[in-house]
Amino acid sequence: MACLGTNYTISNYLTNIKMAYSNIPSPCYVLEENLLISNLELLASVRQRAGIEIICALKGFSFYHEFPLVKQYLDGATASSLNEARLAFEEMNVKSHVYSPAYLESEFTELKNYASHISFNSLRQYETFASRAMQLHISCGIRINPEYAEVETEMYNPCIAGSRLGIRRADLGTILPAGIEGFHSHTLCENDSYVLSRTLAVIDEKFGEFLPQLKWLNLGGGHLITREGYDVDHLVKTLQDFKAKYPNLTIILEPGSAVGWQTGFLKSTVLDIVESAGITVAIVDCSFAAHMPDTLEMPYKPRIRYANSEPEIGKPTYRFGGMTCLAGDFYGDYSFDKALQIGDEIIFEDMIHYTMVKTTTFNGVNLPSIGKIDQAGNFVLYKSFGYESYKDRL
Template identity: 45%
Template sequence: MKINPNIPTPYYLVDETLLIKNLEIIKTIKERSGCKVLLAQKAFSMFHFYPLMAKYLDGTTASGLYEARLGHEHFGKETHVYAPAFKDADFKEILKYADHIVFNSVTQLMRFKDEALKHGKTIGIRVNPEISTQTHSMYDPCAPTSRMGTRLIDLDEAILPFISGIHFHTLCQQNADALEVTLKEVEKKFGKYLHQLKWINFGGGHHLARADYDLDLLVKLVKHFKETYDLEVYLEPGEGIVLNTGFFVSEVLDIVKNDMDIAILDTSATCHMPDVIEMPFTPPVVGMKDKGHHYRLAGYTCLTGDNIGEYHFEKPLEIGSKIIFEDMALYTMVKNNTFNGIPLPAIYARNLAGEDILIKSFDYLDFKKKLS
């Protein structure tokens, strides 16, 4: 991985060649199975790439008003929206942008259905199939007491004349085997309603572009739903579309010692890659080794726990060494913040000619404007 040493760090860099590689995988899935694929903007909203992505995908899904507007204005095609609850004021505006609206509960559906149908929207309900296929409760919508989706026991059949589809989202970074387990439960619990519907949305969490992803099984599962119930099948992955397409380039500012070597970078886990702390996970770094010179890479905010992870390198790090984090397109730009008043990283795109083009840089006003 070569970088341009003249670009000031820190910055996110998304590589068009790698993105197209993933989009080609999605294209195959669509062609083989007949499903529709939406971009979950919550994971990746770098709208610079929306025109390219729109050549491969069927539209976007949004988690709220601004994502719905962004998808509608920059991506086009279908705009879906789901939120655990809608505010009256937001909903009125969402009607301008979304064409498919998914409600989380019977109460929300009944509250907004007339307005939605009057505006020609397609509406559905998110169901909770109550089958956990992972142990990480923070990312498991089927975990006990989860607020995500309507359980069978709470599904009031009075909504049936108004809906044309159901939605579920239960997976996180999973393979098609977990989807298969989920779909069995969906059929068992909600199968009786499927014949009268037009579409089903399998949510996100499908790690589609991962090398070991079982595409054959996915195709089989989609086809089964299409053929048995005559349904349009949607997938709405975020990660699975932009997996391994992005980098984050930073620089060592200082190296301090406290029983170990700690390299302080011109970035921050909590500000620029919050999932490192929330998820938590240790992002891969270009050139990392199993053994060698050992460092903790850490952020330059006041948060003691602003640590990115421990790594080994072949050569010792120095002040000014560049550190390139991998797989940084997803859940980074969409979640970053200016805690401590540190600047937001710039956003670059590597074009097909291998040139790194500045898409957006940020300054003091971006920090100031959201504070008062």
């Protein structure tokens, strides 16, 4: 437990939390509010020490029941679609910084109502839409592509050759179109402050001549500030140095992962245990493909509470299989101290960011419920899903 709200004692919390676990349905994403607060406190301290703005990226963290809390610590939200911008407006009561690879004519009029800043992905998009945004005093910018990223997975690297994301220096010309007030650059993914520092050097080298004319520089997401071991002091110093060079710029970071990082879990239950060619497979009531897609896309092996992710000879060891019929919907192997039984609870750790925003009802599998353990240790159920959620998408 990282921190407790001031009104709660540890013994109260521990009593409540025991009860909380017995109330959680299965499967269910469960956010732990005290862990979220601890992330938000850290982000707020960076924001204050570095003199920058930090906004929450809805694409990674859209747990809107907590938006009022997020708003107490951060400067608002960043949205990548009309729906996200509207959600931030309705639930966080803020106008978003918006960026999308392309805007829809049919949505732009409404989108403007929910935006304080809009970044455009191409000069053509800027010419098409910016004047309408400026009439509403929305600050307009463009996304640049510095062609420098230290991201190993191509799927998450916005600087791959032929990337559609952002304008390369060679395509920008020597004079910025009138009205551009900011640059947006997103090239990090779960990176540290040293990658940011090297990235800033490239931005400065390639785009530095424009920076004195601008009001803001949005350095996107991918800053995993809340990961253990992140060098926060180095980040603060890096940002302070950059600000000293360009005092005209408001620097903005828009992390998603760092907000929701290790703030909760996905509870599931063992439905069956089958033997297959010497491998023991526990089938759970959730799915890697449908409910934890990054585990297969990124890919990474999720942690399971009380299990060793490195299989140990001599201990009960299982592969976990999801509920869909996709052959690859599994992860293994994990060792436990005791053999699993049907009905046992399986807790997949760190399943709040980039999970519920990406779920599918593939195979007609239900979406996990959504709830939280509040600051006092009580479980609060927000939603459960059924047939209508499945049918609505078809």
